Amino acid sequence: APAAARPSSGAGGEPETEGPGRDTALLRHLLLKLRATGPVTVAEYMREALTNPGQGYYTRRGGIGESGDFITSPEITQVFGELIGIWFVSEWIAMGKPKAFQLVELGPGRGTLTGDMLRVFNQLASLLSKCDVSIHLVEVSPKLSKIQALQLTGGKVQSNPEDNSAYMKGVSKTGIPISWYRDIQDVPPGYSFYLAHEFFDALPIHKFQRTEKGWHEVLVDIDPEVPDQLRFVLSPSRTPATEIFIQPEETRDHVEVCPEAGVIIQRLASRIEEDGGAALVADYGHDGTKTDTFRGFRDHKLHDVLTAPGTADLTADVDFSYLRKMAQGRTATLGPIKQREFLKNMGIDVRLQVLLQNSHDTATHKQLLHGYDMLMNPKKMGDCFNFFALLPHHRLVHPDKKHKRESKSPLPPVAGFSELLMK
């Protein structure tokens, strides 16, 4: 089976020492830069490797799916996107069915997840008929945005490279407007549901190491022993990032911090506080406990993070405790809870049974059961993936609270995070 759960490795997994594409254009660019100005932070290296406009992994390769470098839940089974679509509809109902909502997806990959959600919205057309729905995709990769456009609109899109906000616009096969942006800040304000699936793990991290002389930042430099090879070094003194990101009470010896994730969560939280809505974040991660999780994937195998940059996906576990902190109380937060618990609460078992009953060939049956196992099995994606949500505070205030504060009745249920009592 492909390395779907992306096992954690040391600083770089098994080094790939041979094979084509070791000496990449991006490596040559980085070597020039390092020779000229010295070592760079891991964050800068990761940003170049993933999203360099000419040579980054997502810009050029972006190999999501069975034939690519890594597989994601929406690529495994349609059930995943359907249940997430239902989550948003359920929140829309819980918040009093506002007249319009924007569905904003960060890093939509091949557009499969959006497509599955759009199918749910279409099936619930009678419920949503008076609601003005629009889709807003935040994607930096020109290659992946083309794949998304093809998947969602059949390729009927208008490109507006001059437009400072939406660089592409189209209409979904089900008649819903879709716009593409490079940055969340370009998405117009308004009541919005935000979705980030395997997005935050792709954002650049800083790495810090505790030594006898205090904290040092891990940097990337040229290996003086091996020509054209990169290696990790420690900053000779404390860097500005060390002062900002390491808490005095930190007990770990190695820490990864993703400031860009913090900035994006702050933006989402402010937008939800001002205009209403909710955000759902799903990713593999931890709650401020893990240390070295930086790793690479190519052809579904671990790939040394410093070898042939631009040819492999680089990723680090999401620190949900940091995301919670960066919401800064502007919204309430829920989770992280394990994927298998979230999907169970969302009714994945019932959905599976319906699909099994409706299909009559054994190949489809097998595929449905395989997909269920990949998503739910604690040894596969069931335990290491987590769901985390931002919700307006009022969404979690019990309606009884105004009257009797000592009320024992539970909080209003939020789908996925607690078992749904109402059918």
Ligand code: SAH
């Ligand atoms: N959500 C999809 C794809 C995950 S891969 C799935 O689950 O299948 C990460 C996605 O984020 C890709 O679409 C990638 O191009 C995009 N991405 C990575 N860095 C980004 C950034 N800084 N801004 C916007 N999109 C980014």
